[in-house]
Amino acid sequence: MATNRELVRVIRSYAELLKLEEGSPQAFRVRAYDKAADALGELVEPAAEMTRAQLQKLDGVGKATAQKILEYVETGSIAKLDALRTKYPAPFVELTRIPGLGPKTVVMLRDRLNVNNVEDLKAALEAEQIRELPGMGAKSEEKIAKAIERLGLHGKDRRTPIIKVLPVANEVVEALRAVPGVKRAEYAGSLRRFSDTIGDIDVLVVAAEGEPVMEAFTALPVVAEVVAQGATKTTALTADGLQIDVRVVAPGEFGAALLYFTGSKAHNIELRQLAINRGWTLNEYALADAETGDVVAARTENAIYKALGMAFVAPEMREGTGEVAAAGERRLPKLVDVADISGDLHVHSTWSGDGRSSLDDMVAAAAERGLEYIAITEHAEDLAINGLSRDDVRQEAAELARLRDEYPQLTILHGSELNIGADGSLDYDDDFLMEFDWCVASVHSHFDLSEAEQTERVLRAIAHPAVHVIGHLTGRRIGMRPGIEVDIDAVFDAAAEYGTALEINSHLDRLDVPADMLRRARDRDDVLYTISTDSHHVNEYANARWGVHNARRGWVQSKHVVNTWPRARFLKWLGR
Numbered sequence: 001m002a003t004n005r006e007l008v009r010v011i012r013s014y015a016e017l018l019k020l021e022e023g024s025p026q027a028f029r030v031r032a033y034d035k036a037a038d039a040l041g042e043l044v045e046p047a048a049e050m051t052r053a054q055l056q057k058l059d060g061v062g063k064a065t066a067q068k069i070l071e072y073v074e075t076g077s078i079a080k081l082d083a084l085r086t087k088y089p090a091p092f093v094e095l096t097r098i099p100g101l102g103p104k105t106v107v108m109l110r111d112r113l114n115v116n117n118v119e120d121l122k123a124a125l126e127a128e129q130i131r132e133l134p135g136m137g138a139k140s141e142e143k144i145a146k147a148i149e150r151l152g153l154h155g156k157d158r159r160t161p162i163i164k165v166l167p168v169a170n171e172v173v174e175a176l177r178a179v180p181g182v183k184r185a186e187y188a189g190s191l192r193r194f195s196d197t198i199g200d201i202d203v204l205v206v207a208a209e210g211e212p213v214m215e216a217f218t219a220l221p222v223v224a225e226v227v228a229q230g231a232t233k234t235t236a237l238t239a240d241g242l243q244i245d246v247r248v249v250a251p252g253e254f255g256a257a258l259l260y261f262t263g264s265k266a267h268n269i270e271l272r273q274l275a276i277n278r279g280w281t282l283n284e285y286a287l288a289d290a291e292t293g294d295v296v297a298a299r300t301e302n303a304i305y306k307a308l309g310m311a312f313v314a315p316e317m318r319e320g321t322g323e324v325a326a327a328g329e330r331r332l333p334k335l336v337d338v339a340d341i342s343g344d345l346h347v348h349s350t351w352s353g354d355g356r357s358s359l360d361d362m363v364a365a366a367a368e369r370g371l372e373y374i375a376i377t378e379h380a381e382d383l384a385i386n387g388l389s390r391d392d393v394r395q396e397a398a399e400l401a402r403l404r405d406e407y408p409q410l411t412i413l414h415g416s417e418l419n420i421g422a423d424g425s426l427d428y429d430d431d432f433l434m435e436f437d438w439c440v441a442s443v444h445s446h447f448d449l450s451e452a453e454q455t456e457r458v459l460r461a462i463a464h465p466a467v468h469v470i471g472h473l474t475g476r477r478i479g480m481r482p483g484i485e486v487d488i489d490a491v492f493d494a495a496a497e498y499g500t501a502l503e504i505n506s507h508l509d510r511l512d513v514p515a516d517m518l519r520r521a522r523d524r525d526d527v528l529y530t531i532s533t534d535s536h537h538v539n540e541y542a543n544a545r546w547g548v549h550n551a552r553r554g555w556v557q558s559k560h561v562v563n564t565w566p567r568a569r570f571l572k573w574l575g576r
C-alpha cells in the first residue's frame with residue numbers, strides 16, 4: 001500500500017512537471033498540487049485507505065487531485081505523470097534550477113536551440129547563441145554561466161540538493177525495515193554526514209540473506225530503473241535520475257560497514273592510517289589484526305573508534321578537517337543537540353503575506369512543543385507584497401498581548417524580520433525599530449552585488465543597535481540560488497564586536513549559515529548563533545533538527561547557541 005510519504009513525493013513531482021507544462025510556477029494547477037502535497041504531508045492516517053470523499057475534504061485536495069491519488073493507489077502510477085516525465089526528462093528539468101531560467105525559458109531553449117540538459121546549455125553559451133533569443137542578451141549569458149558554475153551543475157556528475165534526497169532515502173529505509181529478515185536499514189554516505197548536496201544515496205541493510213532484500217528494493221515504487229542487481233549490492237535510479245546503492249551486510253560487520261560507507265573518504269583514510277600504525281587493517285568488514293586476521297572490532301562504530309583510541313565522532317563532523325586528531329586527544333567540541341533547543345527566534349504567521357498558519361495557531365503549536373520562548377518576526381514593510389505596515393505592527397502587538405495572557409508559560413517576543421537594503425539600510429525608522437523586542441535582519445534582494453558591497457551592507461546591519469541577529473546570512477537556496485558572496489571572517493569579527501548573533505536557518509533548502517563557513521569560526525568563543533526555523537506553518541517547527549544537523553557539521557557548540565539557553569539566561573542576555 002502506498003505510504004503518505006510516497007504519495008507526497010509523487011504529487012510533488014507532478015506539481016514540478018506541471019510548472020513546465022503550464023509555463024509558470026505560479027499557475028493555478030501547480031499551486032493546487034503543491035498544496036495537496038502539503039496536506040498529504042501533514043496527514044497522520046494513511047491516505048491510501050481514504051475514500052474519494054474523504055480525500056476531497058482535505059485542505060487543498062480537489063476533485064482532480066483526489067482522482068490522481070486514487071489512480072496511484074490503485075495502479076501504482078499516474079498516466080499523466082508518466083507522460084510528463086517522458087516529455088520533460090530529469091536532465092531537462094534540472095535546467096529550471098538555474099536562476100533566471102523559468103519554465104517558459106527552458107522550453108524555448110529546447111524548441112529553438114535543442115538544449116536538453118546542462119551540457120547542451122553550456123555549449124549554447126559558448127557559441128553565444130542564448131543572446132540571440134527574445135528577452136536575452138550578453139548579460140544574461142554571463143549570469144547563467146556564473147550560476148551554473150556556482151551551483152556546481154556539471155551535467156554528468158550532478159549532485160542533488162538534500163531537500164530532494166532525504167524523503168527518498170527515508171522512503172527506502174522505511175520500506176526495507178519492513179522486509180522479513182531485515183534487522184536494520186540505515187542510510188550512510190554524504191546524507192548521513194548531512195552534506196548540502198548528495199551524489200548518491202548509500203543504504204546499508206543488516207540481514208542474513210541478500211536476495212529477498214534486493215527483490216523488495218528493486219520492486220519499490222521509487223525505483224525507476226535497476227542498473228545492477230546482486231545479492232550484496234544493488235544499484236538503482238529514481239525517475240529523477242538519483243542513484244541509490246543498497247548493500248546487505250552481516251550483523252557482526254554492521255559497525256565497520258556503517259563507518260566505511262558513511263565516510264567521508266578523507267575521514268576513512270585517516271582512520272585507516274591509525275589502524276596501520278597499530279598493526280591492524282580497517283575496511284568495510286572489520287578492524288582486524290594485520291597478521292592473524294583476528295577481528296579487533298566490527299559490530300559497532302563506537303567499538304572501532306574506541307579500539308583506535310578515539311572518542312566517537314559525530315557523522316556530521318567526518319570530513320577530514322581535524323576531527324580525527326581532536327577525537328584522539330579528547331578535545332572534540334560539545335556539539336549542539338536538538339534536545340538543547342529551548343526557543344525559536346524566527347517565526348512567521350499569516351500576518352506575513354507568505355505565512356500559512358494563523359498567529360494563534362503558531363503560538364499554540366510553540367506552546368505545545370514545550371518551547372520556553374519564541375519571537376514572532378513577520379516581514380517588514382520594505383518587502384512590498386509580504387511586509388507589515390506600521391499600523392499592522394501595532395495591531396499585531398495587541399494580538400500578542402492577548403496571547404501572552406493565554407499562554408503564560410511561553411515568553412512571546414514581538415519581533416520583526418527586517419530587510420537589509422542594498423546599502424545596508426533597514427525598514428521603518430530607528431525609533432520605531434527600537435520598540436521591537438527582537439529584530440532579525442535578512443538579505444532578501446540584490447543578490448548580485450560584489451563581495452565588497454555585500455559585506456558592507458551586512459556589516460552595517462550587524463552594527464545597528466536594534467538588530468539582534470542576521471537571518472539566513474547568504475540567502476542561498478541549495479542547488480537553486482547561489483548565496484551572496486561575503487567576507488565571512490569580517491562578518492564573524494563584526495558579529496563578535498557588536499554582540500549580534502548569526503542565525504543558522506533550519507530550512508532544508510537553506511541551511512544558512514553554510515557549514516563550511518561555520519567551521520571557520522569553530523575556534524572562536526566570541527561568536528553567538530541562533531538556530532531558528534523561520535517557520536511559516538505550524539509543521540515547520542520540526543525543522544529545527546535540520547538546523548541542528550547543519551550546526552553540528554559546522555562544529556557549533558551548544559554554549560554558543562543563544563536559544564539553547566534557559567529563558568532567564570536568554571532574557572538576561574537580551575537585556576530584559
Ligand code: DGT
Pocket residue numbers: 188189190191195197198199200201202260261262263264265268269
Ligand atoms: P556523494 O555520494 O558524492 O555525495 O558522497 P559520499 O561520501 O556518499 O561518497 P560515495 O557514495 O562515493 O561513497 C560512500 C562512502 O564510501 C564514502 O563516503 C567513503 C566510502 N568510500 C568510497 N570510496 C572510497 C575510497 O576509495 N576509499 C575509502 N577509504 N573510502 C571510500
Ligand code: CA
Pocket residue numbers: 189190191199200201202
Ligand atoms: Ca553517496
Ligand code: CA
Pocket residue numbers: 189200201202245
Ligand atoms: Ca555510493
Ligand code: ZN
Pocket residue numbers: 346348417534
Ligand atoms: Zn523569515
